[in-house]
Amino acid sequence: MITDTQLELWEVFMQSKPGANYIHAGSVHASDKSMALQNARDTYSRRGEGTSIWVVPASAIVASNPDDNDLFFDPANDKVYRHPTFYVMPKDAKAI
Amino acid sequence: MENKEQAIEEEILINFEKKIENGDSIEPKDKMPDGYRKHLIRQISQHAHSEVIGMQPEGNWITRAPTLRAKQILLAKIQDEGGHGLYLYGAAETLGISRSELIEQLHTGKAKYSNIFNYPALTWADIGAIGWLVDGAAIVNQVSLQRTSYGPYSRAMVRICKEESFHQRQGYEIMAKMMAGTKEQQEMAQDAMNRWWWPSLMMFGPHDSSSPNSGNAFKWKIKRHSNDELRHKFIDKTVQQAQVIGLTIPDKDLKWNEKTGHYEHGAINWYEFHKVIAGNGPCNKQRMEHHIKVHNDGKWVREAAEAHRLKKERQN
Numbered sequence: 067m068i069t070d071t072q073l074e075l076w077e078v079f080m081q082s083k084p085g086a087n088y089i090h091a092g093s094v095h096a097s098d099k100s101m102a103l104q105n106a107r108d109t110y111s112r113r114g115e116g117t118s119i120w121v122v123p124a125s126a127i128v129a130s131n132p133d134d135n136d137l138f139f140d141p142a143n144d145k146v147y148r149h150p151t152f153y154v155m156p157k158d159a160k161a162i
Numbered sequence: 163m164e165n166k167e168q169a170i171e172e173e174i175l176i177n178f179e180k181k182i183e184n185g186d187s188i189e190p191k192d193k194m195p196d197g198y199r200k201h202l203i204r205q206i207s208q209h210a211h212s213e214v215i216g217m218q219p220e221g222n223w224i225t226r227a228p229t230l231r232a233k234q235i236l237l238a239k240i241q242d243e244g245g246h247g248l249y250l251y252g253a254a255e256t257l258g259i260s261r262s263e264l265i266e267q268l269h270t271g272k273a274k275y276s277n278i279f280n281y282p283a284l285t286w287a288d289i290g291a292i293g294w295l296v297d298g299a300a301i302v303n304q305v306s307l308q309r310t311s312y313g314p315y316s317r318a319m320v321r322i323c324k325e326e327s328f329h330q331r332q333g334y335e336i337m338a339k340m341m342a343g344t345k346e347q348q349e350m351a352q353d354a355m356n357r358w359w360w361p362s363l364m365m366f367g368p369h370d371s372s373s374p375n376s377g378n379a380f381k382w383k384i385k386r387h388s389n390d391e392l393r394h395k396f397i398d399k400t401v402q403q404a405q406v407i408g409l410t411i412p413d414k415d416l417k418w419n420e421k422t423g424h425y426e427h428g429a430i431n432w433y434e435f436h437k438v439i440a441g442n443g444p445c446n447k448q449r450m451e452h453h454i455k456v457h458n459d460g461k462w463v464r465e466a467a468e469a470h471r472l473k474k475e476r477q478n
Contacts (some may be wrong), residue, residue, distance in 0.1 A: 097467035
């Protein structure tokens, strides 16, 4: 017996032009990957917004916990040597 | 125990309001007060339902559009409205409510949709008036909501606003064409104007002086402009467009206020507004019956899709 559902939730990522980053566009409902792809195209790219789409089952996405942000995203400001401005360039050297 | 829970609630509220104060946006996994979550679910789902129910008065005219060009445009517009409904359902779902629950709330009447769609689209000029006035009013509201504090809602609004301006223009074009046509066409356009003007003003909701839901909505930056501010913005923009094509605003008390730089409108019939909200508008019953019927008619499609997935999984 199959019960009536609104199908699974999928997250949609779109590349606006070749070479660009894939950016989260929104979500769709679909029963499988080919329906998810088709729904994503119809919902998020009616005006040429994308040249490539990824769809991912929402249940497969792992997200960081905002409560851990301070620790997790600690900017490590004490590690100044990670930035190019930390280094002293010889007086006449040109930057590459 | 209760005190401890209360202390946690309070801490959540303080941190949340600090973020709001800073102008940070709130994301689905952030801790938020229950009131914020509830307000957003109510507002976003109402917005989503409005997009979807709004497809009905226009869908009614697809087969009767006067030209192939008009038919193509109308189809594209209605498809957009469906898409906008989906963006918004998606945003609402990030708050922990399922699509099934959202639809059930619509069908049981727990969730509302915009009153405006309980009016019928009687002539082709109504399609013009809906695009020009109804979408015009919606845009004013949606532009303001692009800066709402909840991230997924704000992002849906940005996407919707990009698409809505074509809707407003196609409606205005229909009205302009009819006003440049025969006497009968001009009368038809004016008649549509007369019927849609006041309901469009009502779309912005009660006057600020009697708006029950706006206290926290402003504090938490869900709402960024008041009902009356948005209504004025719409009127100022639309009166000029009406004048250009020769339409008369059906409000004998409408006058320009030199001091405020806005038009002042006559009294809105709030009795009618509340009557329609309470379910006694011309099309309330028809709109809901249609939505329920289509939802039930589509049941076998969803079940078949599910069966197909299960079959595929077994094969792999």
